[in-house]
Amino acid sequence: MKKMIKALSNIAREAGSAIMDVRSKGFKIKDKDDKSPVTEADIASHKVISKYLTEIYPGIPILSEEGTNISYEERRQWKEFFLVDPLDGTKEFIKDNGEFCVCIALMRDNRPVLGVIYAPTQDALFTGSIETGAHVSRNGGTPVQISTIPQAEGEGLNIVGSRSHPSPDLAEYLDKMNVAKMTPAGSAIKFCLVAEGKAHLYPRFNPTMEWDTAAGQAIVEAAGGTMYGLDGNEFTYNKENLRNPGFIVKA
Known part of the structure; x- marks a missing residue:
């Protein structure tokens, strides 16, 4: 490797x-x-x-x-x-x-x-x-x-989200959480912010494509984080339709 x-x-x-x-x-x-x-x-x-x-x-x-x-x-x-x-x-x-x-x-x-x-x-x-x-x-x-840095007990969440693709679902999702900071960012750089411990969570509700997420997922997982679909199941690739559903990236 x-x-x-x-x-x-x-x-x-x-x-x-x-x-x-x-x-x-x-x-x-x-x-x-x-x-x-x-x-x-x-x-x-x-x-x-x-x-x-x-x-x-x-x-x-x-x-x-x-x-x-x-x-x-x-x-x-x-x-x-x-x-x-x-x-x-x-x-x-x-x-x-x-x-x-x-x-x-x-x-x-x-x-x-x-x-x-x-x-x-x-x-x-x-x-x-x-x-x-x-x-x-x-x-x-x-x-x-x-490496990723998980949220400490009692600490507010540092969230990273899409700059160009905001979602009403995201606002509703975060409304139930203790959010300390919300950082908008473009592209797969959001995965990198989680991977190097600068964000705890990257939730995504809007569609992406498989090439948007694969490299980022590999880096986040190598750094100790996780990425799952909104249904909690493993994220799948090489589908007939290359469009992705939503997902959650966690430190």
């Missing part, structure tokens, strides 16, 4: 550089079939990731947000694959608030077992697997181990 984490980390950084290059030059925005936005940065990052993953791991298929024309009949046979979001937080990228990232996960038996998330504006690289634990490297420095 250590060797793959290093390789995927390098790929994520290269993809982040491609994103920042587009950001510096300006870019066009298009709408995909589902009306979600896509930019030249999404495509540039996808090309970098696909190129290097195919070269280094030719036997492992890739399911990417920007390359999803793979039939369910084909991918349901996969025992192992990469699940990729080349630019998670496209809306945040368009707003230019810096809250976007590159997400790469290794899936085995439809479970995320390794995750890499790179936030290029912060030069922050988060990695995690159960085998190695979770780490963060900032500004190219030595990776430092991170």
Whole structure:
């Protein structure tokens, strides 16, 4: 796992550089079939990731947000694959608030077992697997181990939630809790805030896609946290419909 984490980390950084290059030059925005936005940065990052993953791991298929024309009949046979979001937080990228990232996960038996998330504006690289634990490297420095910090007895909850997708259900859910702080954030960076002990809880009621959550789940679980569906059951991947139901991430 250590060797793959290093390789995927390098790929994520290269993809982040491609994103920042587009950001510096300006870019066009298009709408995909589902009306979600896509930019030249999404495509540039996808090309970098696909190129290097195919070269280094030719036997492992890739399911990417920007390359999803793979039939369910084909991918349901996969025992192992990469699940990729080349630019998670496209809306945040368009707003230019810096809250976007590159997400790469290794899936085995439809479970995320390794995750890499790179936030290029912060030069922050988060990695995690159960085998190695979770780490963060900032500004190219030595990776430092991170872990979740559960809520202490009597302590108010630090909650992290979506910046661009607020939900009335979330407000109702939190109304029953002792909330000390609510921090809005974009993209899979929310998983990282839980993983490094800066938030206790990330509840999500609005839909996401599988590539939005896989890398984050791997990192949170490697840091000692959990992620389950709103029904309390294990979160499932490689479904026929790649849209996710709601979930709760806990320290």
